[in-house]
Amino acid sequence: MSDVAPAPLPxxxxxxxxxxxxxxxxxxxxxxxxxxxxxCALGSPLIAPHAPDAISLRDAMQPPVWQEGGTARFLLGTDxxxxxxxxxxxxxxxxxxxxxxxxxxxxxxxxxxxxMAAGYFGGVxxxxxxxxxxxxxxxxxxxxxxxxAAVLPPGEAMxxxxxxxxYWTWYARIVRGEVLSLRERDYIALAKVAGVSTPMxxxxxxxxxxxxxxxxxxxxxxxxxxxxxxGLSFLGLGIxxxxxxxxxxxxxxxxxxxxxxxxxxxxxxxxxxxCLASNLLGDWLRDTFDPMRRQI
Amino acid sequence: MRRYVLNxxxxxxxxxxxxLLIVFVAQRLSGDPVALLLPMxxxxxxxxxxxxxxxxxxxxxxxxxxxxxxxxTGDFGHSYLWNMPxxxxxxxxxxxxxxxxLAGLVFALALAVPLGVLxxxxxxxxxxxxAKLFAMLGQAMPGFWVGLLLIVFVAVQLQWLPxxxxxxxxxxxxxxxxxxxxxxxxxxxxxRSAMLDIMQSDYVRMERAIGLPERxxxxxxxxRNAAVPLVTLIGVYFAxxxxxxxxxxxxxxxxxxxxxxxxxxxxxxxxxxxAGVILAAVIFxxxxxxxxxxxxxxxxRIRHE
Numbered sequence: 001m002s003d004v005a006p007a008p009l010p011x012x013x014x015x016x017x018x019x020x021x022x023x024x025x026x027x028x029x030x031x032x033x034x035x036x037x038x039x040c041a042l043g044s045p046l047i048a049p050h051a052p053d054a055i056s057l058r059d060a061m062q063p064p065v066w067q068e069g070g071t072a073r074f075l076l077g078t079d080x081x082x083x084x085x086x087x088x089x090x091x092x093x094x095x096x097x098x099x100x101x102x103x104x105x106x107x108x109x110x111x112x113x114x115x116m117a118a119g120y121f122g123g124v125x126x127x128x129x130x131x132x133x134x135x136x137x138x139x140x141x142x143x144x145x146x147x148x149a150a151v152l153p154p155g156e157a158m159x160x161x162x163x164x165x166x167y168w169t170w171y172a173r174i175v176r177g178e179v180l181s182l183r184e185r186d187y188i189a190l191a192k193v194a195g196v197s198t199p200m201x202x203x204x205x206x207x208x209x210x211x212x213x214x215x216x217x218x219x220x221x222x223x224x225x226x227x228x229x230x231g232l233s234f235l236g237l238g239i240x241x242x243x244x245x246x247x248x249x250x251x252x253x254x255x256x257x258x259x260x261x262x263x264x265x266x267x268x269x270x271x272x273x274x275c276l277a278s279n280l281l282g283d284w285l286r287d288t289f290d291p292m293r294r295q296i
Numbered sequence: 297m298r299r300y301v302l303n304x305x306x307x308x309x310x311x312x313x314x315x316l317l318i319v320f321v322a323q324r325l326s327g328d329p330v331a332l333l334l335p336m337x338x339x340x341x342x343x344x345x346x347x348x349x350x351x352x353x354x355x356x357x358x359x360x361x362x363x364x365x366x367x368x369t370g371d372f373g374h375s376y377l378w379n380m381p382x383x384x385x386x387x388x389x390x391x392x393x394x395x396x397x398l399a400g401l402v403f404a405l406a407l408a409v410p411l412g413v414l415x416x417x418x419x420x421x422x423x424x425x426x427a428k429l430f431a432m433l434g435q436a437m438p439g440f441w442v443g444l445l446l447i448v449f450v451a452v453q454l455q456w457l458p459x460x461x462x463x464x465x466x467x468x469x470x471x472x473x474x475x476x477x478x479x480x481x482x483x484x485x486x487x488r489s490a491m492l493d494i495m496q497s498d499y500v501r502m503e504r505a506i507g508l509p510e511r512x513x514x515x516x517x518x519x520r521n522a523a524v525p526l527v528t529l530i531g532v533y534f535a536x537x538x539x540x541x542x543x544x545x546x547x548x549x550x551x552x553x554x555x556x557x558x559x560x561x562x563x564x565x566x567x568x569x570x571a572g573v574i575l576a577a578v579i580f581x582x583x584x585x586x587x588x589x590x591x592x593x594x595x596x597r598i599r600h601e
Contacts, residue, residue: 135314140539268441276436
């Protein structure tokens, strides 16, 4: 962080960000992929050519259209029950994005609040919250997820809880660091002297300054959450059938690994594309908002 | 130094107790922990006995102390599926998991060290760009999917290597790749930026001036110094790989801790899940502790004041 940065920028520099978007360097492909995923998520029932759970045994195990034996009716082929892979990918986007949205908002909110409190108050508050972060980080994410999968009923809520538990530390650590340096600034001292209440200082003076970094983290977290959720669902501990998820599709396809390569290839490409896009966009956002941290 | 070690040990202990607390809370979250800890065909008398053994009528903090005491004496309950102490069952599987994680680490380093060094030496060249692309893909492809692809294309179609199980070195290769690919990105990046710094340092200029061959400068002197930040990452990634192995083991039917825990989740064999999670947390804390404490040995410039 540079020390010369002025007090809170109005908003978070929308005009400046826009100029950068139009300028060079914006990862257009990544942004387009993410947009496509979002459109699929929001409009899945309208876009999907078939119902994602429509079983048609006569059409079972059709390869994708470009392979011999494929038909244009099922562009990406069908699974062992004759369900359309393309429609299931689109439906899976809806689940992935929904889970990611809940998880990001909740872990971002909890993490930012705790991080701000730790950084601003220091002392005992900081010690307690920092220890909490240490403890949380001393349990690897997957085993922790399995622990909760063993005690909570499986499904979307459980997945969101596990992700929030794992990821709030991301936000808390970084926000704490930012606030530690922010609280030494003159305008915070002035606000205190002027009798501004603590909640107001958090809301008006600290929050605007951490929005940039929060946006970067949220973008990066999106890809990470998609992979994490897919892993849980793949193991059968996450999203449960009949709901469609990309990880669940991989688990189903695993049984036909020797006869139908597309069943495990296509959902994986969806996961990879979404994650790659969010990483690229996140990196770009970080470089744009915070040139000091740009990687060489 | 001594104070640092004590402080670090204390932090490690707090983290382990914290992990135990998380397990304890998870146990109570389920409503009736007795239902978790007893098989489904347990009788009412079993329930009563278990409640008394766990002291469920006592206040929660007391219960936690009892739980801690049991944990410290190595008592994590009994697997009702396999009729043996849960921790023994998990420990029995640990060598397989360690073997896999170690193989993953070797694979990651075998790729990351040359990639990191070469992309720093030929900055902006094709190796640098290829390494970037490779690293980007590695971070976006979930390990279990890489594993599935390897099974389809290398094991099933090309029939080069076995797809499932543990035994020969051949069995180890595919799971190690699936597990080791992810950290390559971060390792390469860390080594690359450390190398870039060091290649501009005075002593490298000095070595060049006295006419040492460039190859020796890069691989013998610069790499040794640039490896320090990488060594910290190795500990963190080894610990993470032990966690990541939980999924990879399922993909490759690898008989490790992770597969045991996943099977236990489905069989509602909670004591085994609990033992597996605690073991993972303890290893994680210990590995990180070792890394922090050996820092000074690797780089004598770092002494913990």
